[in-house]
Amino acid sequence: MSWLRNNGLTIVLLVLTALSLGGMALAGLQVENSNLAEHGAPTADLWSYLFSGSFASAVFENWESEFLQMSFYVVLTAFLFQRGSSESKDPHGDEEVDEDPASKQRDKRTPWPVRAGGLWMWLYSYSLGIVLVALFLASFVAHWLGSAVAANEEAAVHGQAPATLIEHLFSAQLWFESFQNWQSEFLSTAVIVVLSIFLRFRYSPESKPVAAPHDRTGS
Known part of the structure; x- marks a missing residue:
């Protein structure tokens, strides 16, 4: 518990970063696929979008x-x-x-x-x-x-x-x-x-x- 207390600020900020990146990836994938669909191109999956x-x-x-x-x-x-x-x-x-x-x-x-x-x-x-x-x-x-x-x-x-x-x-x-x-x-x-x-x-x-x-x- 002392380790969590001593490093709580960093841990919370890293967790928030990871959650924000995850939300960005999911929302960005929808935007990307919407743009691709408008041009008749095949849509992307999450893995390919991440790269x-x-x-x-x-x-x-x-x-x-x-x-x-x-x-x-x-x-x-x-x-x-x-x-x-x-x-x-x-x-x-x-x-x-x-x-x-x-x-x-x-x-x-x-x-x-x-x-x-x-x-x-x-x-x-x-x-x-x-x-x-x-x-x-x-x-x-x-x-x-x-x-x-x-x-x-x-x-x-x-x-x-x-x-x-x-x-x-x-x-x-x-x-x-x-x-x-x-x-x-x-x-x-x-x-x-x-x-x-x-x-x-x-x-x-x-x-x-x-x-x-x-x-x-x-x-």
Whole structure:
């Protein structure tokens, strides 16, 4: 039971992810088969749909935008400020958010890259941003490939010539799919940054204490 309590947030989020993916697959299959039926093409089963360009494109264009949002958020909050927000460092604060990791190199409880020092410590110091950017790039590539397959499947139904991967990379369709998600991610991040100045959610680490003044920065 202690393991479930200690990992409950991750477990619930992963379960919700799996349920959402399942619902997306079932609903997407119906939409896909409806479109195929309109053009007199044979319908797809669930297994083939899961490996189709349409499903891959839909999944990864959303993952791409989420990882873009998180990577930008991690990097920007290291250098930029919003006074009063729980999501920001205090622009006028004198306290150090993170002490020099080199001062903890001899502490056996610190992660091994810190004890190793040098390049390992530098990479570990920025590892969260690095990995999030890498996940964004991987998701973008997966979205690009899936979108290209889906576009060519659609072109085949209409008797049109397929496009190459490079042609699709510079197509309006791919960038429309990306930008329609990117704008919502940046907006939602701005909204939480601003709303956390004035609004609270008791016990959440993303919120300032209920009685904290509006001009207090950080959670």
